[in-house]
Amino acid sequence: NMVSTDEKKQDSSIKKQQQQPLQIINLDQGDPTMFVEYWKKAGEKSNIMIPGWHNLSYFPNNNGGNVCWFLEKEFSDEVKKLHESVGNAITKDRYIVVGTGSTQLYQAALFALTSTDDNDDDSSSKPMDVVSAVPYYSSYPAVTDLLKSRLYKWGGDAYKFEDKNEPYIEIVCSPNNPDGHTMEPVVNGNGGKLIYDLAYYWPQYTPITKPADHDIMLFTVSKSTGHAGTRVGWAIVKDEKIARKMTKFIELSTIGVSKDSQYRAATIMRAVTESGQSISLQLAGNFFEFGKTIMIDRWERLRKVAAENGVFSLPKYPKQYCNYFGEIREAHPGFAWLKCNLENVEDCESLIKGNLKILVRGGKNFGMDNKKYVRISLLDQEDKFQILLDRLATVSSASTKIK
């Protein structure tokens, strides 16, 4: 009764605030919208205008003699220039195949590596195993087994794959989604064919230590420039026959890849390449510098929250020399692979989804038995990232009334 009415009012408004249900924040998908701020500032060089009479034909305006018949030369030229300027992949004397996202190219590569030239023989042979090291990108199993193909099937964790001297495919994702580590093949078999998914091998995420030079490498504008909605990816392929088969797969599934999108992607890639060479002053600075600065800032803030409450741990990354930035640095991946260290919490996904109302992807999607791991996207907009930090900070080992 010593409490004034004002104070009472304040007290009840605080309670009301606390009782308001938390807004649900979605950091499940890796939707790279943080790059929007760069592209808003980037200006004319990144715009594209397509007159109504352009790009009507199924056939490319200029294919430049590429094996992939629906590939626009302007697109493949910009792919090569971008890799040349970043130094993350060899493109000289390689075939470029364009796809509707790298998701389509992954399927095209599986087809190319498993289909025989004479299709009649396929019925007797058994599907080839496709494996990847746990924790692997959560889409691989579903995409691989979607059509229950007679050519290939998901074989699970590459670490557990028993090599029976038979052909298999290992998909190597480096840096790895979800945990950000640089990866090498883990199966050491004779019959192995490799697909490298290099979606995140770009300087904003990881040190560029050497130009990648593998038989089949997959890249995408989704994670490099942030244009996931353009749905364009590319494969860099050494073997002509494989490039032809991949092209065949895309021809039969979608009769090629949107020309509008190829031109948009070419324009965006040109803007990125030129931003690094400071040719164009109206651009918003070096694109990769922009990305790196945000990623470093986010990782510092996230690691601080984790260190302060002691509940969560994060992977550690080695310091390596980055040829692109000319400095020693560590990786700052697009996802946080977060481990919950509370003993009484069995399932980290339900802790974060249920109590903190943040949608994240649990470890089981990546082939993990241990439920203490979740993947959280760090590629979203700043306001969502700050809410993530605020809510993670409310979990403490002392207040573990959490189921």
Ligand code: PMP
């Ligand atoms: N590979 C990896 C490792 C990815 O994280 C993603 C997107 N989440 C993809 C491939 C698919 O990319 P795209 O949008 O080009 O289909």
